[in-house]
Amino acid sequence: MSPLPEPPRHCPRCGRAVARDGQGYRCLADGYRWYADPKVAVGVLVSDDRGRLLLVRRNHDPAMGRWAFPSGFVDAGEVLEDAARREVLEETGARIRLERLLGAWSERGDAVVFLAYAGSWTAGPDGGAQPGPEASEVGWFDPDALPPLAFDHDLAIVAAWRTGEGVPVRPAPADGPPGLQQRNTP
Numbered sequence: 001m002s003p004l005p006e007p008p009r010h011c012p013r014c015g016r017a018v019a020r021d022g023q024g025y026r027c028l029a030d031g032y033r034w035y036a037d038p039k040v041a042v043g044v045l046v047s048d049d050r051g052r053l054l055l056v057r058r059n060h061d062p063a064m065g066r067w068a069f070p071s072g073f074v075d076a077g078e079v080l081e082d083a084a085r086r087e088v089l090e091e092t093g094a095r096i097r098l099e100r101l102l103g104a105w106s107e108r109g110d111a112v113v114f115l116a117y118a119g120s121w122t123a124g125p126d127g128g129a130q131p132g133p134e135a136s137e138v139g140w141f142d143p144d145a146l147p148p149l150a151f152d153h154d155l156a157i158v159a160a161w162r163t164g165e166g167v168p169v170r171p172a173p174a175d176g177p178p179g180l181q182q183r184n185t186p
């Protein structure tokens with residue numbers, strides 16, 4: 001669970017004090033209002049032609065060392081589907097075809113809203129998936145023999161994937177939109 005963001009002590013525009021009022025937090029000097037906005041994250045259940053799911057072993061917190069779907073935060077101004085493709089590329093080196101939105105998950109008191117997608121592997125058998133900077137290992141798993149997963153909502157997401165239902169996503173080439181590049185992350 002990601003804690004809710006803390007309000008700033010000082011206004012990011014003028015540097016003066018921010019105070020709590022009846023509607024939240026506001027700068028007393030210039031009226032800037034701060035909101036505890038959520039962080040949006042996306043993840044993809046990538047399946048191959050044998051029905052296996054691609055997972056990554058996380059090498060960072062939260063859930064370091066646990067298996068998870070390729071996932072991460074959406075950048076400001078980024079299209080959700082582009083973020084989903086980017087995260088898979090960053091964590092596995094794979095270019096995929098997104099097929100459908102499985103749903104959105106959130107928990108009371110958690111700052112993260114998670115949108116899960118179903119996608120398919122387009123690189124042939126195993127396609128040379130390699131762990132990126134945020135994964136220590138990648139692996140293909142039978143959906144009936146998954147290792148323990150990183151987050152509480154993961155089994156509900158797998159259940160949604162199993163139904164074959166979901167909202168179709170905007171079409172894009174298998175390698176993502178023009179200009180999609182693998183980013184180097186620290």
